[in-house]
Amino acid sequence: MDLSLLQKISATLWRIEPTGAMHVPGLLFADEALVRAMDHKVYDQLCNVASLPGIVGAAYAMPDAHWGYGFPIGGVAAFDPDHGGIVSAGGVGFDISCGVRTLLTGLTGQQIEAVKRPLADRLYQTIPAGVGSHGRLRLANREMDAMLRGGARWAVEAGYGQTADLDRIEEGGRMAGADPEQVSRHAKERQREEMGTLGSGNHYLEVQEVVEVFDPEMAAAFGLALGDAVISIHCGSRGLGHQIGTDYLKAMVIAAPGHGLHLPDRELACAPLDSELGRAYLGAIRAGINCALANRQILTHLARETFAELLPEARLDLLYDVSHNTCKEEEHRVEGRPRRLFVHRKGATRAFGPGHASLPAELRAAGQPVIIGGSMGTSSHILAGLGSQQAFASACHGAGRSMSRHQATRRWQGRAVVDELSGRGILIRSPSLRGVAEEAPGAYKDVDAVVDAAAAAGLAKKVVRLAPLICVKG
């Protein structure tokens, strides 16, 4: 991005002055190197988002921002229903409530080493990953609707995991206000055999080791210490969420003129919060969020089963589950006044600070764990929310790609990537070598730089860095 388009506020904050149709400024949280490397489309997309009705504060970009659909990926924007605010299917995207959860294991990385190969093989057999994979569960209509209303709570009641898990999931594991009636038959059909599956692309289940502790006190509050082994699961709402996105993008594009909305980019498809379509979408997306929470809960159960076979001494307690593609109704203080806003986070993680009422008692003093997934073979990070009102308590979500899939497959061969990572002690298990090449670690930005910028900008505090031992790749 051309720096001359931006006003530098600090080393990690850049401003786009509101011009033309923009109601608010654009604000980018990133250091100079990250801003320079950002696609110019991020600038265009922030300006477009800043032009949407009812936007509050600013259109924000996180340090990992890149060219997305309507909104930049790594974008945050909040809308006020009392001031003509909108909800945008484009702003949430196809992978509704895609997110990451991290499980503690009570084991060290060294203990994993002893069984690493059989553990990798067994996880790969157990965790459905990649194109055309199915879960063990096939949901009939009534169960489908119960799942869409109940989220991870439904999954726990169905025997997947334990009640204690629910405290460690945003919204207590169940997003209120879900309306399965607003989810199309096609969306439900796509999900019928996809419960408890990873999907493909950048989704994974990793066994990781804590290799660096930045804040020992916070790490202890999260139950983490140097050398500990953890498991992280990155996936979303699968076919159901993808189809909800498809259905409502079209409906919102067609209805936009009737709602008096001029869309500079059709991908910004949105509807007033106070409209039939806006309310229908909120009911559907909340069902999609529940689908993602249930999906990660079932995968957790599968991981626990596998560990129980090979490492019966393991105790897989959930540290936390975050979603990074959502629109949620939240209360935030704006200019000293509390307001109910609909906060879109597209490739951004909520980062509630110490004392937030939604956090479980054991985490309330520390703040919310903010889980930042790396790419296969690179670090992941766990940060702690600071409750910064900058960007409505949001932080980054991952590394973000630095090159396209085509460029990646031209540069790397899947087999060579697997062998190279294996040489570094990282076991990759994936149904597709081409998928591995497309997801090669070098095709992503440096997640450490992204996290450093988020910390320097005061969005969240660094706690630990994780390195992968095993990666089951979709």
Add this chain to the structure above:
Amino acid sequence: MSAETGARPRAGWQHFQHMADIGVDGHGATLAEAFEQAALAMTAVITDPSRVHPDTAIAVSCTAPDDELLLVDWLNAWVYEMATRDMLFSRFEVTIEGHALRGTGWGEPVDLHRHQPAVEIKGATYTELCVCQDADSTWHARCVVDV
């Protein structure tokens, strides 16, 4: 990409780059051919289409208020059929009348070993969406697909 002057434009497809995802671009002498090739380009995001045997025919139909939304619907119809039938498709035929289409795709069930599918497609998007004719009358149908 473009046909020789005076000749009927040749049907074909290509991919174009998008940072996080991938663009599909079908072209041909008619709107229908461009749509058929765009669907083939989408299969090529997942696997090499020449590895997919066109054994079984599946029919779809779509309507939309304009050609561009119709293209997205057409591609999403195949995203849906691939996801719910566990199939891949390597040949497409479509007839378009106004803003409605009826199409057929020929394919087979996914064979993980033979097809080595790289990614599943979440949906066709409105990003870089364009249904248009070149100066040499070649029709193009393109958009980014989210993977």
